[in-house]
């Protein structure tokens with residue numbers, strides 16, 4: 001990955017990104033020209049009122065959705081020029097995503113859910129086993145490996161989703177309200193885990209949150225209002241690049 | 243990648259046991275029904291066809307009385323006499339042979355063995371009319387027929403039952419109360435219709451049977467008439483009818499007091515009926531295959547929302563479109579193929595059992611097996627795979643939002 005060299009492009013660049021849902025009468029502009037840069041090692045908290053476009057931005061960042069216009073550069077490469085398979089490989093090798101709605105596989109144990117990204121990466125069964133148990137332990141779920149989502153509480157499911165996103169040690173972790181279903185003690189534990197991942201492994205993090213307490217763990221807070229960046233303040237230096 | 247796809251496919255099958263079971267069940271029922279019906283139908287048709295061919299050349303049967311069937315009897319109508327046989331042979335040139343027939347069921351004894359069988363008294367014309375060949379020995383001599391000598395020709399079953407292992411030619415068999423010399427053995431015809439054993443017969447000269455078994459001396463109640471090859475049976479039947487009306491001195495507006503039937507026509511009508519039945523059963527079975535197919539389609543469509551979300555999740559965490567599709571294809575193929583195989587095995591077991599029970603030949607029909615298997619596999623694959631293909635072509639977020 002790029003070093004501290006000033007000539008290297010930022011890890012993530014949004015240039016006048018817009019996103020329009022629906023057509024005609026029902027047309028709705030969720031993003032109205034978003035410019036955003038995220039450097040490697042940064043820990044960004046995304047805040048803003050409900051419906052301001054936070055999840056939309058995260059989905060585009062995660063290459064799960066395409067913008068209606070504008071450019072998204074990942075390590076200087078325009079994502080819209082990549083093929084479907086290349087974007088899938090980008091997700092596979094560089095991105096980890098925690099969904100607002102968890103999106104775990106039904107009737108599938110926590111451990112198998114967490115192993116899934118490793119399986120698509122072609123890791124051996126032993127490596128998958130070890131890494132998934134470790135990731136579950138990190139989110140405080142040891143002993144719950146064989147429970148299916150239906151047998152887990154909302155907060156536990158959310159933590160399985162986090163474990164699934166971090167099990168690959170991604171370059172970028174994208175988390176949409178990762179603490180939305182957790183009590184405050186759990187929330188703080190998860191935030192400490194994210195800070196450790198950011199500081200110790202240099203994982204770049206973008207996280208949506210409604211709570212200022214949680215945002216305080218980040219190095220930078222971006223506020224969205226009505227599909228635009230309303231404010232962007234740095235609260236700490238980004239983690240040194242690994 | 244392929245191993246992973248197999249692993250994932252098997253996991254999904256195991257996880258959704260109910261769905262998998264219902265899919266397999268639909269295919270099993272459809273495949274088994276079609277194969278069973280068609281195979282049994284083929285067996286029945288073959289059975290009748292064999293029966294027709296064992297009748298040999300076109301065979302007519304002439305009996306006194308108006309018509310066969312319940313409520314009609316031949317009480318008032320006179321039997322036939324030797325002169326009728328002569329007249330038929332000379333005046334209806336298309337007849338190859340005319341055999342007067344009397345028969346009776348009696349107990350046969352040879353040495354320590356005894357066996358109950360049907361004894362037929364006739365002339366050598368019976369060999370022609372009944373399409374019988376000799377495996378050994380000879381037919382009756384003129385002298386034996388005229389004098390009513392105690393000689394007989396036995397069928398293969400009688401030979402097996404009474405003379406296991408040794409040659410019965412020249413030996414005697416006790417028929418009811420007289421001893422009869424065996425001069426010939428009939429070639430085996432095998433099983434006839436409905437499991438009836440055609441080889442369980444004894445033939446003797448007409449006069450012998452009349453004197454010693456049936457008690458009547460001059461007349462017979464049945465004539466078997468065999469047509470020459472290529473003769474038109476309706477025309478010959480009309481000639482025979484006119485001749486018999488004349489000989490029995492029936493007035494212009496009297497009904498026939500005899501009855502003439504064409505066995506081949508009956509057999510053909512029967513086989514036609516069976517053919518129709520086979521088609522009908524086949525159609526019923528095809529409907530059940532279709533219903534099975536619709537069942538599978540239904541299960542697949544019901545699960546399509548859940549499966550679309552599953553596809554969205556897989557794509558979101560980095561699966562390639564092809565990897566997801568391969569998994570779904572393997573799932574569909576595995577379920578359909580398994581269901582198809584179980585269906586074929588069930589059908590074959592059912593066919594073996596049923597055809598043994600009904601005394602029919604079992605005919606393995608590879609065509610219908612392939613067809614039923616192919617059709618069900620196609621249904622499984624199409625309805626398992628096509629929705630998946632649509633979902634895998636979406637952006638992950640669209641697949642995840644699917645409702």
Ligand SMILES: Nc1ncnc2c1ncn2[C@@H]1O[C@H](COP(=O)(O)OP(=O)(O)OP(=O)(O)O)[C@@H](O)[C@H]1O
Nearest residue numbers: 021022028030049050051052053054055056057100
């Ligand atoms: N698939 C969609 N079709 C139509 N409109 C949509 C769709 N997804 C989002 N929107 C609209 O876009 C706007 C932004 O949605 P988004 O989910 O990004 O909001 P958010 O900031 O994440 O809100 P919250 O804090 O409630 O999660 C909302 O007004 C929403 O109604």
Ligand SMILES: [Mg+2]
Nearest residue numbers: 054055100176
């Ligand atoms: Mg949201």
